[in-house]
Amino acid sequence: MNLLIHGYGAMGQIVEEVARTQNLNVAAIVSPAGGEHPVSLQDVEAEVDVVIDFSNPALLDDVLAFGKAKQIPLVIATTGFSEAELAKIEAASQEIPIFQSYNTSYGIALLKQLLDQLVPLTLGYDIEVIEAHHRKKVDAPSGTAELLARAIEAKRDVTPVYDRTPRREARAADELGMHSVRGGTIFGEHTVLFAGDDEMLELKHTALSKRVFANGALAAAATILDRPAGLYNLTNLYEEATHVTHKRL
Numbered sequence: 001m002n003l004l005i006h007g008y009g010a011m012g013q014i015v016e017e018v019a020r021t022q023n024l025n026v027a028a029i030v031s032p033a034g035g036e037h038p039v040s041l042q043d044v045e046a047e048v049d050v051v052i053d054f055s056n057p058a059l060l061d062d063v064l065a066f067g068k069a070k071q072i073p074l075v076i077a078t079t080g081f082s083e084a085e086l087a088k089i090e091a092a093s094q095e096i097p098i099f100q101s102y103n104t105s106y107g108i109a110l111l112k113q114l115l116d117q118l119v120p121l122t123l124g125y126d127i128e129v130i131e132a133h134h135r136k137k138v139d140a141p142s143g144t145a146e147l148l149a150r151a152i153e154a155k156r157d158v159t160p161v162y163d164r165t166p167r168r169e170a171r172a173a174d175e176l177g178m179h180s181v182r183g184g185t186i187f188g189e190h191t192v193l194f195a196g197d198d199e200m201l202e203l204k205h206t207a208l209s210k211r212v213f214a215n216g217a218l219a220a221a222a223t224i225l226d227r228p229a230g231l232y233n234l235t236n237l238y239e240e241a242t243h244v245t246h247k248r249l
């Protein structure tokens with residue numbers, strides 16, 4: 001697998017490190033910051049089989065154009081896309097295989113499976129999503145919090161509420177509160193809180209390093225390499241992703 005890493009910030013650098021420990025060939029690195037690497041996908045000359053993107057939504061058009069021109073699969077792990085940008089990803093996936101997920105850890109895939117089963121049983125409980133990340137994170141709420149919100153919305157008639165500041169009124173039953181904490185070096189915590197009368201139930205995922213995301217992205221890359229065009233995520237790659245992401249580093 002000749003890998004191209006697009007975005008060479010905190011995650012791009014960890015993907016490179018993990019790829020090398022797995023003896024994968026990092027054929028090219030594109031770093032908008034420059035340095036020793038090309039700053040743009042247009043400058044890549046190496047033979048590439050798959051792209052792993054941990055960058056910024058501003059670069060989405062470049063990533064999709066590159067994948068389509070080369071007819072190679074993309075792993076898009078960047079967060080913070082608008083609905084229009086997600087629609088562009090879906091449209092491009094008609095031409096090439098694209099794995100897109102706001103969280104590439106296996107634990108979040110498991111959490112989503114749990115929510116699919118649990119949320120229909122929680123009528124009468126108020127649901128809130130609380131996420132915490134490092135001080136450098138620019139998007140809020142996290143992509144994962146949005147992913148979890150979509151999973152909850154699919155199973156219960158709730159509407160996300162991002163800010164209660166301008167209101168002075170009691171919480172409605174159909175609210176889905178979304179909360180972001182930023183500070184320090186927190187790798188990523190996501191809690192789904194079910195608050196009932198005189199009791200609370202919490203489902204919580206904690207990333208203990210950034211390697212968990214790199215490992216999942218590499219597993220996704222290996223898995224979609226030979227897939228037909230289409231849009232993939234950890235749910236529809238569930239079976240295949242299981243054994244790969246559980247491999248010990």
Ligand SMILES: NC(=O)C1=CN([C@@H]2O[C@H](COP(=O)(O)OP(=O)(O)OC[C@H]3O[C@@H](n4cnc5c(N)ncnc54)[C@H](OP(=O)(O)O)[C@@H]3O)[C@@H](O)[C@H]2O)C=CC1
Nearest residue numbers: 007008009010011032033054055056077079102103104213
């Ligand atoms: N799906 C998942 O499991 C995970 C997703 N992520 C997501 O991946 C993305 C990257 O995370 P991380 O590596 O921590 O972030 P960093 O800020 O450390 O790195 C981002 C990279 O994108 C480039 N970049 C940022 N903004 C722009 C811009 N406007 N135009 C051009 N280039 C830009 C940066 O270049 P420069 O250095 O020049 O600014 C850098 O190479 C984020 O969206 C994050 O939420 C992160 C972890 C897990």
Ligand SMILES: O=C(O)C1=N[C@H](C(=O)O)C[C@H](O)C1
Nearest residue numbers: 079102103137142143144188
């Ligand atoms: O920026 C991060 O660090 C992370 N971003 C992703 C998100 O927005 O959900 C995934 C993970 O939580 C780390």
